[in-house]
Amino acid sequence: MNDTVTAQTRKFMTNRLLQRKQMLIDILHPRKATAPKTEIREKLAKMCKTTPDVISVFGFRIHFGGGKTTGFGMLYDSLDYAKKNELKHRLARHGLYEKEKTSRKVKEVRGIAKANVGAGKKPKE
Amino acid sequence: MMRQVILKHALLESEPSSAAEDLCDRGKSCKYERSPTCKTFFSCPQTGRSEECRGVIGAVSQRHTVHIKREVLESDLPSAVTLLKNLQEQVMAITAQVQSLTQKVQAGAYPTEKGLSFLEVKDQLLLMYLMDLTHLILDKASGGSLQGHDGVLRLVEIRTVLEKLRPLDQKLKYQIDKLVKTAVTGSLSENDPLRFKPHPSNMMSKLSSEDEEEDEVEDGQSEASGKKSVKGVSKKYVPPRLVPVHYDETEAEREKKRLERAKRRALSSSVIRELKEQYSDAPEEIRDARHPHVTHQSQEDQHRINYEESMMVRLSVSKREKGRRKRADVMSSQLHSLTHFSDISALTGGTSHLDEDQNPIKKRKKIPKKGRKKKGFRRRR
Numbered sequence: 112m113n114d115t116v117t118a119q120t121r122k123f124m125t126n127r128l129l130q131r132k133q134m135l136i137d138i139l140h141p142r143k144a145t146a147p148k149t150e151i152r153e154k155l156a157k158m159c160k161t162t163p164d165v166i167s168v169f170g171f172r173i174h175f176g177g178g179k180t181t182g183f184g185m186l187y188d189s190l191d192y193a194k195k196n197e198l199k200h201r202l203a204r205h206g207l208y209e210k211e212k213t214s215r216k217v218k219e220v221r222g223i224a225k226a227n228v229g230a231g232k233k234p235k236e
Numbered sequence: 237m238m239r240q241v242i243l244k245h246a247l248l249e250s251e252p253s254s255a256a257e258d259l260c261d262r263g264k265s266c267k268y269e270r271s272p273t274c275k276t277f278f279s280c281p282q283t284g285r286s287e288e289c290r291g292v293i294g295a296v297s298q299r300h301t302v303h304i305k306r307e308v309l310e311s312d313l314p315s316a317v318t319l320l321k322n323l324q325e326q327v328m329a330i331t332a333q334v335q336s337l338t339q340k341v342q343a344g345a346y347p348t349e350k351g352l353s354f355l356e357v358k359d360q361l362l363l364m365y366l367m368d369l370t371h372l373i374l375d376k377a378s379g380g381s382l383q384g385h386d387g388v389l390r391l392v393e394i395r396t397v398l399e400k401l402r403p404l405d406q407k408l409k410y411q412i413d414k415l416v417k418t419a420v421t422g423s424l425s426e427n428d429p430l431r432f433k434p435h436p437s438n439m440m441s442k443l444s445s446e447d448e449e450e451d452e453v454e455d456g457q458s459e460a461s462g463k464k465s466v467k468g469v470s471k472k473y474v475p476p477r478l479v480p481v482h483y484d485e486t487e488a489e490r491e492k493k494r495l496e497r498a499k500r501r502a503l504s505s506s507v508i509r510e511l512k513e514q515y516s517d518a519p520e521e522i523r524d525a526r527h528p529h530v531t532h533q534s535q536e537d538q539h540r541i542n543y544e545e546s547m548m549v550r551l552s553v554s555k556r557e558k559g560r561r562k563r564a565d566v567m568s569s570q571l572h573s574l575t576h577f578s579d580i581s582a583l584t585g586g587t588s589h590l591d592e593d594q595n596p597i598k599k600r601k602k603i604p605k606k607g608r609k610k611k612g613f614r615r616r617r
Contacts, residue, residue: 122545135545170550183548 116140118154120184130192131185132159136168138180145173145180148204155184165193167201354408358401365394498582505578533564 121135136155140146146154148168156163171182187193194207202208340346352360372387382388502508513520527534544551553561581587 133548135548170544170548172550 114141114143116143116146116150116154118151118158120155120158129196130188131196133183133185136182136184138171138182139178140180141178145171151182151184155186159186161186164205165190167193167197167205169201354401354404358398358405361394361398361401365391365398368394495582498579502578502580502582505580507577507580508583531564531568533560537561 117139119137119139121137123132123134125132136151138146138151148171149163151168151171152163152166155166155168159166165187166184167187168182168184171180173180185197187196194202199208199210203210368387368391372382372385372391375385375387376382540551
């Protein structure tokens with residue numbers, strides 16, 4: 112028997128200040144594990160008739176006993192607004208943002224080179 | 237006269253007809269013409285009975301009905317004339333009244349800046365409702381359709397306003413009833429609770445009132461002589477000496493209250509509930525209601541869930557929280573409730589003694605917690 116994964120939305124709210132629509136997503140997936148976020152984004156895109164790149168979902172927690180997962184979803188008006196308003200780590204998940212990996216370690220220098228090291232720390236390459 | 241009537245009709249008729257064939261069954265005694273299978277009843281003025289006109293609805297039966305109508309009209313004519321005269325008189329009287337009213341209104345005899353009183357509004361609205369309703373009934377009775385009638389819209393509007401006024405009416409009901417009762421009986425009833433309203437003037441002690449009187453007398457005199465007393469401008473504040481009430485709750489009363497509370501809790505325990513179900517005649521109810529034993533932990537969980545859903549964030553669970561949750565789950569999943577019943581000693585009269593396995597009832601102490609990070613989430617207790 113094929114159990115389908117269904118998504119329902121609750122507490123739908125239009126947030127004009129951040130140019131997005133935010134909602135609670137309930138996924139029903141009996142006898143299965145939680146669907147990956149990419150799949151959920153596509154499902155939501157189909158439901159709301161937009162492309163999946165303006166949608167970001169997060170915070171999925173499965174209820175006791177399995178079969179139901181609840182999470183949050185944001186649906187931006189356009190990709191520009193998404194890039195402006197969405198949190199950076201979520202953009203990084205979609206590949207729209209790359210964080211510079213700066214090391215917090217200070218490379219030890221001896222001798223003359225010590226004088227060249229100014230107030231800042233040398234970044235590790 | 238009958239012949240005259242028939243002749244007149246014959247003149248009205250466009251097509252001629254032979255009178256002999258069309259005479260009704262009565263024969264010569266009845267001069268009404270007979271029309272086959274018309275199936276309308278008419279009262280034959282000759283015989284006075286109601287007969288079925290046996291003719292098709294055509295020119296001939298129309299003659300029948302025209303006959304009857306003429307008769308009826310003739311008899312009604314004098315009364316109609318009197319009614320019309322009456323109507324004319326009444327219309328004249330009404331126009332005169334309306335004109336005088338408009339004059340008064342234009343002269344400003346009815347000021348409405350402060351609005352109309354509630355009862356007046358209600359009166360007027362009910363009157364208007366009745367008028368509109370009668371108008372509609374008249375229209376309907378005279379065969380008109382009510383589709384898109386203006387009166388219907390007016391009625392709906394008045395109805396909505398009346399419905400909105402109803403809660404106000406409820407609020408005023410007590411006052412209005414009392415006023416009416418007072419007006420009718422002439423005096424307040426003995427059980428009027430207003431007799432027991434507070435009288436602050438009784439609360440001022442006699443001494444302070446005497447002082448005030450003296451001060452006032454002095455002020456009057458000094459002002460007359462041209463001096464101003466300081467006390468008159470800024471009096472020293474004397475706190476009102478309220479009648480003190482004795483604090484009567486003794487240890488015994490506190491015990492009694494505690495016992496009462498324990499009794500109430502025991503009555504709603506599972507033991508008593510099952511006994512009640514066993515001995516009552518009422519049918520057994522299986523309700524999908526909220527769990528009667530909502531624990532503190534479940535309430536906290538619900539609070540957390542509500543916060544997370546409204547703020548669209550996921551909160552982290554501290555170790556302490558995890559431990560608490562685990563303990564609550566363990567408690568509820570064990571078969572603890574099978575053998576440990578709630579304490580019904582309040583009803584049986586004995587003192588409360590606890591099983592070894594049960595936890596003693598702890599009293600919460602207020603310990604200020606350091607380093608509360610989640611300010612928005614934590615409930616202030």
